[in-house]
Amino acid sequence: MDLDQLRTELGDVDRQLISLVARRQALAAEVGRIKRAAGVPTRDYGQERNVVQRVRDHAEEQGVSPDLAEALVLLLIRSSLTVQERDRVAARAAGTGQRVLIIGGSGNIGRWFARFLGSQGYAIELADPVPPPDELTDCAYLADYRDTPLDHDIIVVAAPMPATNQILHELARRRPSGLVFDVGSLKSPLRTGLAALVEAGVAVTSVHPMFGPDTELLSGRHVVFVDVGVPDAVARAKALFAPTMAVQVELDLDSHDRLIAYVLGLSHALNIAFFTALAESGEAAPRLAQMSSTTFDAQLDVAARVARENPSLYFEIQHLNDYGTESLAALLYAVERLRSVVRAGDLDGFTALMERGRAYLSSRRTEVP
Structure with a gap:
């Protein structure tokens, strides 16, 4: 042929x-x-x-x-x-006949919750100064959540972190009867707002979906539920994810932010340091691409994704976490240890770092199909 x-x-x-x-x-x-x-x-x-x-x-x-x-x-x-x-x-259609208000519903994670809860039969109302995209035109919309009586069955606060705490305080003053939860990446900046809601007798918890807004399959993904003193609210929030294959994790507020300092803070900082070192090295990207390796390409791919993210959000994750400097100090110490053994020509010390890392990583329990 x-x-x-x-x-x-x-x-x-x-x-x-x-x-x-x-x-x-x-x-x-x-x-x-x-x-x-x-x-x-x-x-x-x-x-x-x-x-x-x-x-x-x-x-x-x-x-x-x-x-x-x-x-x-x-x-x-x-x-x-x-x-x-x-x-x-x-x-499951658990939401049939129930109403959800998503404050910050036009944002990335707000839109994800609109799709997710809408698929369960909830009637979705979005509150955001920015009108929702065409994909959510079937949702009710208003520019300001304060214009509603807050009589919804569920209120999701998906606003930026600095605004979220103010919103939580406002909700505490108005005492809505439904379930209330935020979806912030950190809980330290929301401590006073969450406490105010508890004090007001509101069914409140705090949720952290550990995945991006483009995620479709939740199998292997984690959703963290922070108990702020209202166990029934935690149970109700967890029930929303019951029909999915997401891994549900319960943590207290301080444990959440201490772990996030490493899970998000350290990984973000490592990649920001990586592409900053490259950008300031004087080596042009096309020239480095000609000398690529498997490890370099993989790291470059992750770093490129980090570089495209929202700088304000990534700064908040570093700056607003009560435990944020802990992971940065650990990174500095690790880099200095590596630098010292290399400068000293200490093969045994270098090997010890590699072996300790190998042992730690192999101990992590993984579930591979």
Whole structure:
């Protein structure tokens, strides 16, 4: 066959692949329906391992790279799980007849909660000086939450952190009857507002979804619930995520921010330091790209994503955390230790750093399908 014929045949194969993917998605949706009816969890890691191994074995028989086959099937599994989780959330319909007010609803995480709670049947009302995007035109909208009687079943505060504490104090003065929770990345700056709500007798808790607003599948994602002294409010907030596969974690306020200083603060600082060192090195990015390595490319990819994030939010995570300087001091100390063993030509000291890191990282419990 000539080149045009080969390309035509490749196009036919591509269309067949897409048709097979569509068929697989339909079968996965039916599997999800049967699981819901039987009360079986959506995700079965043992079954996923079996599927992956079968695909790898078959790929080897066909002369196809097992790694390529595994990557493809894991992508399909993830897509199927996303469909099953979305269907499970919708089928639960826990919010039917109930109303949710999302303060800051036009922001990224506010829009995520609008979609998530809307899929459960809640009637969504957005309060934000900025009108919502077209994707949320079916939600009720007002510019100022203070223009409502606050008689909603749930109030979600998704405003920037400096404004959130003020909003929490205002809510405490008005004492809404529904569940109230914020979704801030830090809780230290919200301490007084949360305490005021508790004092006012409001059903309040604090939630931290540990994922970005573009997240669809919650399997393997963590949602942190901070108990500020109203256990029933924690239980009600956790119930919102019950139909998903998210990992639910309960923490007190101080433990949350101490851990976030490392989980977010340290990782952000490390990447900011990395791209700052590169930017100030005098080495042009295209030239460095010609000398790339696997490790450098992976780190550069993460650093590039960090560089595109909101500087104000990232500054707040560093500056407003009561425990923020702790992780920065640890980073400085670690860099200085590395610098000292390198300058001293201390192979044993360098090896000890590597071995300690290897032991720590291998001890982390991971769950791989």
